[in-house]
Amino acid sequence: MTDSAATPAPAPARKLFLLDAFALIYRAHFAFSKNPRVNSKGLNTGAILGFTNTLVEVLQKEKPTHIGVAFDAAKKTFRHEQYAEYKAQRQAMPEDIGLAIPYIKQIIKAFHIPILMVEGFEADDVIGTLAGRAEQQGFGEVYMMTPDKDYCQLVTNCVKIYRPAFMGNAAEILDVAHVLQRFEIERVEQVIDILGLQGDASDNIPGIPGIGEKTAKKLIQEYGSVEGLIANVDKLKGKQQQNVREFAEQGLMSKELATIHLNVPIEFEADKLVLDQPDMEELRRLFDELEFRQLAARVLGDGAASAGVTTGDQKSKAKSPKAAPGQTSLFGGGGGSGVTHAAAAAAAEVAAGPRRTLEDVAHQYHLMDTPELRAELLEFLLQQTEVSFDTETTGLDTMTARLVGLSFCWLPGEAYYVPVPQENEEAAQALVDEFRPFFDAKTIVKVGQNIKYDLTILKHYGVEIRGPLFDTMLAHYLLEPDMRHGMDVLAETYLHYTPVPITALIGPKGKNQKTMADLPPAEVSDYACEDADVTLQLKHVFEPLLKEVGLLDLLNEVENPLVPVLAAIEYEGVQIDSVAMGEYSAELQGYITELEGQIYQEAGEEFNIGSPKQLGEVLFDKMDLGGKKIKKTKTGQYATGEEILSQLAGDAPIAGLILEYRQLSKLRSTYVEALPQLVCELDGRVHTSFNQAVTATGRLSSTNPNLQNIPIRTEKGREIRKAFVPRDAGHVLLAADYSQVELRIMADFAGDKTMIEAFRLGQDIHTSTASKVFKVPLSEVDGEMRRKAKTVNFGIIYGISAFGLAQRIGIGRKEAVEIIETYFEEFPSVKQYMDESINRARELEYAETLLGRRRYLRDINSRNATLRGYTERNAINAPIQGTAADIIKKAMINIHEWLVQEKLGTRMILQVHDELVFDAVREEVDYITPKIKELMATALLLPHGVPLEVEVGVGENWLQAH
DNA sequence: GTACTCACG
DNA sequence: ACGTACGTGAGTACT
Numbered sequence: 001m002t003d004s005a006a007t008p009a010p011a012p013a014r015k016l017f018l019l020d021a022f023a024l025i026y027r028a029h030f031a032f033s034k035n036p037r038v039n040s041k042g043l044n045t046g047a048i049l050g051f052t053n054t055l056v057e058v059l060q061k062e063k064p065t066h067i068g069v070a071f072d073a074a075k076k077t078f079r080h081e082q083y084a085e086y087k088a089q090r091q092a093m094p095e096d097i098g099l100a101i102p103y104i105k106q107i108i109k110a111f112h113i114p115i116l117m118v119e120g121f122e123a124d125d126v127i128g129t130l131a132g133r134a135e136q137q138g139f140g141e142v143y144m145m146t147p148d149k150d151y152c153q154l155v156t157n158c159v160k161i162y163r164p165a166f167m168g169n170a171a172e173i174l175d176v177a178h179v180l181q182r183f184e185i186e187r188v189e190q191v192i193d194i195l196g197l198q199g200d201a202s203d204n205i206p207g208i209p210g211i212g213e214k215t216a217k218k219l220i221q222e223y224g225s226v227e228g229l230i231a232n233v234d235k236l237k238g239k240q241q242q243n244v245r246e247f248a249e250q251g252l253m254s255k256e257l258a259t260i261h262l263n264v265p266i267e268f269e270a271d272k273l274v275l276d277q278p279d280m281e282e283l284r285r286l287f288d289e290l291e292f293r294q295l296a297a298r299v300l301g302d303g304a305a306s307a308g309v310t311t312g313d314q315k316s317k318a319k320s321p322k323a324a325p326g327q328t329s330l331f332g333g334g335g336g337s338g339v340t341h342a343a344a345a346a347a348a349e350v351a352a353g354p355r356r357t358l359e360d361v362a363h364q365y366h367l368m369d370t371p372e373l374r375a376e377l378l379e380f381l382l383q384q385t386e387v388s389f390d391t392e393t394t395g396l397d398t399m400t401a402r403l404v405g406l407s408f409c410w411l412p413g414e415a416y417y418v419p420v421p422q423e424n425e426e427a428a429q430a431l432v433d434e435f436r437p438f439f440d441a442k443t444i445v446k447v448g449q450n451i452k453y454d455l456t457i458l459k460h461y462g463v464e465i466r467g468p469l470f471d472t473m474l475a476h477y478l479l480e481p482d483m484r485h486g487m488d489v490l491a492e493t494y495l496h497y498t499p500v501p502i503t504a505l506i507g508p509k510g511k512n513q514k515t516m517a518d519l520p521p522a523e524v525s526d527y528a529c530e531d532a533d534v535t536l537q538l539k540h541v542f543e544p545l546l547k548e549v550g551l552l553d554l555l556n557e558v559e560n561p562l563v564p565v566l567a568a569i570e571y572e573g574v575q576i577d578s579v580a581m582g583e584y585s586a587e588l589q590g591y592i593t594e595l596e597g598q599i600y601q602e603a604g605e606e607f608n609i610g611s612p613k614q615l616g617e618v619l620f621d622k623m624d625l626g627g628k629k630i631k632k633t634k635t636g637q638y639a640t641g642e643e644i645l646s647q648l649a650g651d652a653p654i655a656g657l658i659l660e661y662r663q664l665s666k667l668r669s670t671y672v673e674a675l676p677q678l679v680c681e682l683d684g685r686v687h688t689s690f691n692q693a694v695t696a697t698g699r700l701s702s703t704n705p706n707l708q709n710i711p712i713r714t715e716k717g718r719e720i721r722k723a724f725v726p727r728d729a730g731h732v733l734l735a736a737d738y739s740q741v742e743l744r745i746m747a748d749f750a751g752d753k754t755m756i757e758a759f760r761l762g763q764d765i766h767t768s769t770a771s772k773v774f775k776v777p778l779s780e781v782d783g784e785m786r787r788k789a790k791t792v793n794f795g796i797i798y799g800i801s802a803f804g805l806a807q808r809i810g811i812g813r814k815e816a817v818e819i820i821e822t823y824f825e826e827f828p829s830v831k832q833y834m835d836e837s838i839n840r841a842r843e844l845e846y847a848e849t850l851l852g853r854r855r856y857l858r859d860i861n862s863r864n865a866t867l868r869g870y871t872e873r874n875a876i877n878a879p880i881q882g883t884a885a886d887i888i889k890k891a892m893i894n895i896h897e898w899l900v901q902e903k904l905g906t907r908m909i910l911q912v913h914d915e916l917v918f919d920a921v922r923e924e925v926d927y928i929t930p931k932i933k934e935l936m937a938t939a940l941l942l943p944h945g946v947p948l949e950v951e952v953g954v955g956e957n958w959l960q961a962h
Numbered sequence: 963g964t965a966c967t968c969a970c971g
Numbered sequence: 972a973c974g975t976a977c978g979t980g981a982g983t984a985c986t
Contacts, residue, residue, distance in 0.1 A: 212986095611984055612966055633966075641967060666968060669982055697978060699971085706980045709970035717969075742971090742977095798976035805976080866974055877977040881971090913971045913978085 014139050016066040016273065017058060017162065018116075018127045020146035024164070025051050025104060027147050029097050039291040042845070042858070044096035048103045048290060054164045055111070056299055058145065059275075061171070062162075066139075066273040068130070069108050070116040070123040077122055079257055095862070103290065110282040114272055121264045124150060128260040131159045133268035143173070150200075152179045153191035153260060184217045193225045196255025205258055208251045210243045226255045294496065357498045358530060364414045365529035367522055374434055377408070377416050381438045384410045386470075388447035388536035391454045392528050394515040398456040398570070399680050399687055403428060404516040406435065407528035409536045415529035419521035432461040442467045449473050449487045449535045452692070455567040465564070472535050474559040475542035477693035478551045481855055485693050491534045494541045499534055500527050554851050558889050559692065565896040565908070566690045566700075572907045572919070573685030574707065577723040577957075578676040584719060585672045588664050595661040602654035609661055615640050625652050667711060671720050678705050685727075690911065697878050698853045698885035699913060708912045710958070724958035726919050732954050734906075734920040735961035736932050739949045740765055741884045741914050742797050745850075748946035749879065750833035754826065759946050766790040772826040773819055792823055796830065797880055799873030834876050841875035849882035850940060883940075884914065887948070891939035892916065895932060904928065917958065925954055 028050020037046045058064065108115055116126050128151075131142045135158045143162035144151050151161050152174065161174040176188060183194050197216040199207020211219070223229040230248045233241060244251070280300060287296040368377050381387055387410045393401040404422070409415035418435075421427035438444065439458065447470045448454050455465055473485045491497045505527055506514040516524055546552040600606045603623065607614045616638025619625050625648055631639040642662075648655035678686050688707040690700045702708040710724070711717025726732050743765055747755035758768040763778075770781040770789035781789075788809050795805050806816035824831040841847050842861055846854045855878040860871040892911060899906055906924050910917035916936070920928065933950045942948070955961040 608984080610982090613984075635965065637966085639966090662967075663969095666982080670969065670980095674981085694980095695978060699978065701979055703980065706970085709968090709980065711969060713970080795976060798978095801975050803975050808976080865972080869973095869975065873976065881978065884971095915971085 013141065014066060014270075015062070015064045015141045015143075016131075016134050016139050017062065017064040017068075017143045017145055018130055019055070019058075019067070019069040020123045020127060020144065020148060020151075021051070021069050021071045021104070021108075021115075022123060023146045023148045024054055025097060025100065028054070029094065029100070038858075043099060043290070045100070045290050045292070047097055047100040048107070049292060049295065051100075051104050052107055052292070052295060054145075055108075055113075056295070057165065057171075058162070059111075062143070064143075064275055066134075066270060067275050068114050068116045068273045070126045070130075071105075072122045073117055073119050077120055078261075079122070095864075103286065107283070107286055109279075110286060111278045112276040116266070118264050118266050121261070124148070125261045125264045126266060127151070128154045129262050129264040129266060130268050132262050134270070135159055137268065137270060139270075150191075150195065150258065150260065152183065153188060153195075153258075155179045155188055183220075185220060190220055190225065192255055192259050193220050195258035196226050196251055197229070199254055200258070205254045206247075206250050207254050208243055208247045210240060215240075226251050356496060358500055358526060361497070362413065363529075363533065365526050365533075366416045367525040368416050368418045369521060374418060374431075377418065378435060378438060381408060381410075381435075381444075382441060384444055386410060386445040386447060386536075386539075387438070388532045388539065389454065390448060390528060390531040390535065391457045392516045392524055393457055394517045398453060398460075398689075399682060401457060402517070403432065403457055403461065405521065405524055405528055407525075407532040409529065409532035412537050412540070413533060415533045417521070417525040417528045419524070422517050429461055432458070432463060436463060439463050439465045445470055447472065447536055447539045449490075449531070449538070452563045452567050452570075455564060456571060459567065459571050468556070469560045469563050470539055470543075470555075471560055471563055472538040472542060473693050474563070475539070475546060475555055478555055478559065478853065479542065479545060479549070481698070481853075482696040487531065487534060487538075490538055495534065495537055497534065499530050502527070549854070550852050551854070554853055554886075558851065558886065558893070561893045562692065562889050565892050566692065568896065569908050569910070570687050570689055572909050573680065573683060573687040574909050575684070575725050575727045575919070576675055576679055576686050577725050578679060580723045581672050581676050581720075584723070585668055588668045588672060588716075592661060592664050592668065595657055595664070599654060599657050599661060602652075602657065609658060610665065612640050613637055615658065619648075619652075619654070623652070623654070625655070663714065664716065667717055667720065671711065675705060675723070688910075695885075696855050696874075698849060698882040698889075700885070700889075700911060707910055712962075718959055721959035721962075722957045725956065730922055731919050732922055732925065732956060733958055733961040734918040734925060734929070734932075734952060734954050735958065736916050736918070736936060736950050736952045737962075738884075738888070738914040738936065739951055741887065741948065742880050743793055744946045744948060745880050745883050745887075745942065746797055746830070746833070748942040748944045749883075750827075750830045751944050752827050752829040752833075755830070756944065756946055762949075766793060769793055769823075773822050775822070788819070792819060796823070796834075797877060799834070799876040801869075801873075837876050837879065838872050841872075847875045847878040847882075849879050849886050850942070851883070851886040853882050853886060855882065887940045888914065888916070888936075891936040894935045894939060898931065898935060899928075917961070920954070929954075 025047050029047035031046070031050055037044065037049060039045050059067075105115060116123075116130070118126050124146075127144050127146075131144055131154060134142045135156065140158055142159040144154065144159065145162045145164060147163055155161060155174060155176050155178075157176060163172040163174065165171040174182075179188055179191065180186065183191055185191065185194065194213075194216045195205070195207075197208055197211045197219060198213055199205045199211075207216075219229050223232050229244060230251065233244050233248070236244055278299075284296065284300055287293075287299070366373075368374050387408055389409075390407045391403060392405040392407070393403055395401040402422075403420045405417055405419045407415055407417045418431070420431050439446075445468045446465055449471070450473045451469055451471045455469075458465065472487070472490065476483075476485045476490055488499055488501070491499050503509075505519060505523065506516065543552065546555055596609065599609060603618050605618070605622075607618055609615060619640065620630050620638045626644075629647070631644060633639045640658075642659065645655040645659050649659065675686060680687055686705065686707070688702045689704050690702055692700060694701045700708075711720050724733065740759075743755075744759055747759060754772065755765070755768075758765055764786075766786050766789045767778060767781045769792060770776075770785040771778045773789055773792060774781070774785050776785070788811075791808050792800070792805065795801075795808070798804075800820060802813055802816040802820055805811075805820065806813045809816070837847065838860075841857050845858055845860060846856045848854050855874065857871045857875055857878075859867045860875060862868045862871070888911065892908065895916070896908060899908070904924055904927075905921040906928055907919045908916060909919045916932075918928075918932070929952050933952060936950045937948045939948075953961045
């Protein structure tokens with residue numbers, strides 16, 4: 001009767017919320033792990049923001065009368081005394097979380113919410129105990145706020161689990177019925193039996209081997225409890241009976257560990273948990289420091305957001321008629337009522353809430369489905385300087401997808417959708433042709449998200465887009481190269497907006513998934529318009545950000561212009577000689593079968609050689625090979641990789657046979673069998689896709705199929721390249737390779753006189769290195785020395801370590817140390833350059849290429865030595881590998897442009913990091929060879945003037961072209 | 963879906 | 972005291 005005595009109206013029902021802090025913090029942290037939020041001081045604020053959002057949301061939506069936040073005690077708990085291994089599996093708390101905790105505690109204190117913590121107990125025990133006592137004291141509603149399923153055992157008619165809204169899922173309240181249904185049990189207490197049987201990997205609760213979720217449910221239904229199961233162990237069969245017998249003790253202990261204890265020594269004092277007014281000043285200070293502008297606006301309601309919100313937010317806010325009024329607060333501006341103003345909440349939701357959607361935001365999306373409307377649209381389009389557009393199609397495979405609609409946007413919040421007739425090809429073509437003037441307009445910047453896709457689709461309708469492109473996916477790739485760049489996450493992160501998921505239209509993945517063509521245009525319209533709208537808004541956010549960090553030129557001069565080049569390469573495809581592939585497949589299969597027989601004979605039994613598990617057992621258990629050098633993988637299996645088997649091959653013939661078997665199976669399944677299946681029915685060629693936004697360094701990658709890893713290093717592998725052929729007798733394949741680009745880049749960046757001189761003189765760089773490192777005249781360098789020097793040279797680029805070098809050359813570690821020392825004595829500026837690279841990265845927390853491409857190295861100052869070492873090697877490698885990528889990208893753009901301008905028939909068909917492959921018209925070869933060399937060699941000039949060299953080969957197939 | 967192995971630069 | 976060369980993609984086995 002403390003909190004409501006003064007109120008004349010009947011006392012509101014008492015409603016208690018108990019939060020499990022660590023569980024919520026961990027969840028928030030990992031929710032942001034794909035796209036971490038970092039403030040300007042470099043603090044990762046994901047966990048803090050996520051936790052605070054959850055807290056604010058519950059205060060706002062659920063209006064508790066009482067609330068408390070429970071933390072695990074820092075020290076060991078009674079569970080550790082019961083079971084030493086308890087939570088032993090669990091990794092140390094991530095650094096970011098450790099740093100976040102003090103802030104979270106300050107925020108909780110600023111809200112005037114008590115922190116509950118009892119030495120020797122975990123948060124769940126504390127919460128369980130308090131929840132029980134609250135119920136006894138007549139609280140009608142008690143909510144345990146946690147994502148952790150262990151709490152299910154505590155649920156009663158009054159005590160429920162509140163799982164906060166998460167990743168688009170609404171908040172969920174779990175009551176007794178839910179728990180019984182979820183675990184398929186009759187009484188809530190049986191939750192412990194289920195957990196005890198199945199164990200919990202994350203807490204290192206062992207459970208009983210062989211019993212997972214399904215079996216646990218079945219057994220508890222049958223026998224009621226762990227004890228019941230053990231008593232009836234006779235009724236079980238086979239392995240299961242054996243396991244239950246053998247691990248009965250462990251099962252009982254697991255049950256005990258899973259049990260939340262309700263006798264924690266803590267008083268339940270209701271009046272201490274009463275929800276109070278927060279300390280607004282303190283909250284403001286904290287949110288300021290953390291740079292939580294949206295949250296500040298939402299909680300403090302004082303327009304704090306307007307000062308520093310992102311462009312995107314400004315714009316969408318401006319266009320919303322429901323924008324936040326000036327003086328409103330979640331807490332009623334100190335009036336003491338603690339009641340939320342509905343209008344303020346709604347406004348906050350729209351203006352700054354984390355999950356605005358189509359329904360919250362004012363927009364004008366138009367369906368343009370008559371000739372008149374389309375004509376009007378086109379007229380407007382042609383007056384613009386910048387338009388984002390998007391294509392809707394029947395699928396993701398560019399070769400077979402048909403166009404379903406086009407959407408356009410040039411003002412945020414306002415977009416237009418043009419459905420494409422589906423009756424026949426002619427009608428669709430006619431519609432596309434209507435918009436040809438727009439696609440042709442050289443003055444209009446075309447904005448898109450992954451615009452290569454749209455370019456390719458339109459190519460099938462004979463449209464070649466002209467004018468500058470701006471791809472928001474690539475813009476973000478430059479800003480944050482090692483993150484994901486899908487439109488939905490970008491909208492969430494930068495616009496605080498959740499687009500309609502495509503599955504809302506075409507249904508979940510599966511064989512009954514619809515396509516856009518199955519839906520009436522009116523249903524597609526909003527979705528399509530939204531995509532164009534969001535894309536334009538993202539552009540407006542990214543462009544100033546890129547400018548700020550000096551990446552806009554790289555985007556506009558390299559990445560964006562490369563898009564049509566890649567589209568052309570992919571569209572062109574590569575001719576594959578499927579007949580030759582078929583023959584080779586049979587040949588390989590012959591060898592494989594023979595090897596299989598020999599392996600079984602050696603092993604004395606038949607087994608699946610392709611299964612690392614079975615193979616390991618045969619080699620190391622049955623045959624007892626390897627002696628004391630047996631290695632295990634991190635999951636406890638025997639390691640059977642190439643390194644291991646090669647060592648074994650000396651004394652066990654089976655190891656060599658397996659290596660050969662592996663090699664041939666790989667060749668057959670990954671290349672010889674797979675490639676012919678990917679030949680496109682329409683043109684008989686293979687079309688890879690080059691991904692421009694995957695690698696952390698700026699390289700391209702190739703998928704479906706990957707044509708950047710076609711074998712070349714071994715005799716039998718190389719054979720596969722013979723099946724990569726020109727399109728017809730009038731063509732040949734021409735391959736142009738940069739020779740030693742990465743080493744040249746390193747020599748240049750380091751300004752190393754010795755190495756630069758070697759390159760200038762056109763010497764073999766590995767021989768030259770060998771002569772220095774082994775201190776012999778050039779003429780006395782033998783093959784072995786050259787091989788070692790070559791490995792050293794690669795090692796340098798990768799951020800060498802003695803261990804790694806020793807491993808690779810097969811020498812002792814001491815010898816490796818000596819080689820490295822000599823190397824650095826001979827090439828002192830290389831050593832200096834490497835040190836500088838690391839120091840610079842420590843300062844900036846990123847590394848950059850010649851064109852300013854960045855790779856963020858946020859772990860370079862980590863206290864974790866392994867992680868730091870890895871990041872330091874990246875600091876050395878990223879600028880080198882990335883600059884090589886910059887160079888070949890520039891070359892591709894220039895060559896493509898030249899081929900088009902000269903109206904040549906030769907086509908670029910592949911890029912393999914330092915190599916370009918062309919399907920060349922025979923008669924053009926002599927003309928294009930020197931020009932291609934020149935364009936590649938001069939694509940970018942290195943600062944110290946180290947020349948780039950290009951080797952060109954021509955042949956009737958890819959192998960011959962080398 | 964993850965682990966392992968191996969193809970390329 | 973620790974774990975170790977940089978960057979990718981794909982096929983297979985197994986849970």
